[in-house]
Amino acid sequence: MEAARAQPLDKQGDIPIESDRPPATGWSEVTLPDMWSARWPDFDGVVWYRVHWVRRDAAEPASLAIGYLNMAGAVYLNGSLLGRDTSLAEPLSRAWNLPRHFVLPAALLRTGDNVIEIRVSGQARHQAGLGPVTVGAPAAVAQAYDKEHWLRVQSQWFCLAVAFTIGCFFLAMWLMRRQAAVNGWFALTSLAWWACTYNQIAYSTWPFSSSDAWEAANTSFLLLFSGSFAMFILRFSMQRWRRYEIALWSCAALACLALWLAPAAYLGPLRSLLTAAQSLHYIIVSLAFTVFALRNGRADHRILAFFLMLAVAAAIHDTLMFVGISRDNIYLSPLSVVVEMICMALILGWQFVANLRRIERFNGELRQAVEQARSELTQTLQRQHELEISNARLGARLNLAQDLHDGLGGTLVSSIVTLERAPQDMPPQRFLTVLKELRDDLRIIIDSSTNQQYGATTLDGQLSPFRHRLTRHAEAHGIECGWQLAGIDTCTLPPASCLELMRVLQEALTNVFRHSRASRVDIELRHEFGRLLLAVRDNGIGFREEAQAGRHGAGLASMRARVNRLGATLTIASAPGATSIEVILRVQ
Structure with a gap:
């Protein structure tokens, strides 16, 4: 030759x-x-x-x-x-x-x-x-050619297809779950290696204008592969070495910049130096991970370490060939790295399946815990329901006691006061009237309790019998009674709310009859702009502050309790010659 x-x-x-x-x-x-x-x-x-x-x-x-x-x-x-x-x-x-x-x-x-x-x-x-x-001879030459063509072309297309498919698959997985950084670095490693391996079957320098630019781009992708591979190994090992990572990417960026700016005469030695450096870095990272895997003891780490050693052997062979020490011209890294990538993909897939199984077990345990909690909650709700029924009965009894106090009690107190003042002047007809009033109060209590199932009623219909009776009581005590009503015919309230409001009015007037020594009392009921005002004003002697604070009998305390149940506000102002009680309720 x-x-x-x-x-x-x-x-x-x-x-x-x-x-x-x-x-x-x-x-x-x-x-x-x-x-x-x-x-x-x-x-x-x-x-x-x-x-x-x-x-x-x-x-x-x-x-x-x-x-x-x-x-x-x-x-x-x-x-x-x-x-x-x-x-x-x-x-x-x-x-x-x-x-x-x-x-x-x-x-x-x-x-x-x-x-x-x-x-x-x-x-x-x-x-x-x-x-x-x-x-x-054609047969022998064709056989030799087929072997070379398989090693140099067909196997490279296989490596390209595998690397691209794996890279795109794990890139999609990373995009759907960004916190899984190991998938992202593995996708970048696969795609960078695909770009490097494409050099084996490229037949033109497109999209670059010269061989030097192509070689600079190919070496840049090789550096990107080496860096992303190291990042994948760190994340796969669940490690973060911040200073190493910063130094790694800083060196890679400077190396790529030098490749693109170096004169043509220095490009060959620079490429040889960077290729050898990245191969050495790849070998060191692989060996370090192998030592870590042997110490760590995890099966998936050890399996990957075994395939990394095969890739390290191929990297050593290719590096010696690239720098001219070996005269061979068959690059083994494309095949060995793709086998390594398949191993990585299978391990990551195995981890994904293992995580799914853990999630399924957790879901089963969670389902059992939910069923147990549901059973306990059902029992708790049953006990709570029984307590609520008991409390409702007790509350109904307390409400009934308050209604009896405010209704029947008020009528009885008023009648007792009348008898104490002039028992000899009480005609028999008056006793009959008192008994009828007690009967009417009892009927109101019973009607309010049995009509809870019906809808809202107008305040005007509930007030009419109260107004008549309370006016008579006031006249019996020598107290002039004045009424100011506005808009109550359009005010609708639930029966319980009507009863509460009437009891507040009844208790306020009972206090006037019993304690105020007043000569006049004015009652105002006004409904306008979604607000209901109930005001009771008298010109009596007033009462002390401690009584206003709820320390004087049960009347004021009962009034405050009823106002609270209504969700209204209660204002009491008292001075000699002028006492007022105002209740403001928001209505629909």
């Missing part, structure tokens, strides 16, 4: 296109696979490779297989073109990982010496050179 240099790059960095004939001189022996940067450092341009092959039988068919050529090229048989890449000048076609297979045409073959010439356009900083070349 011989190789010879042709044209170098011109001043603009373009590789000449019109170089379809090999040079006549300058040939030297080489061994394939060949990387010309070791022999011609910093040479960017075209190198011709020439293979001499002797064909002894004119009827013998032959095929040609080329493992790879970096970066783009053309193949000739006995001076005739067999095939060429699309672009042999910048931006070069990216055919560096594409194996070639040609069935040599019988018309171009000669008996005896045949010459295969291969034109390679490349740049030393991007590892330009030529891979293994095989010429021979």
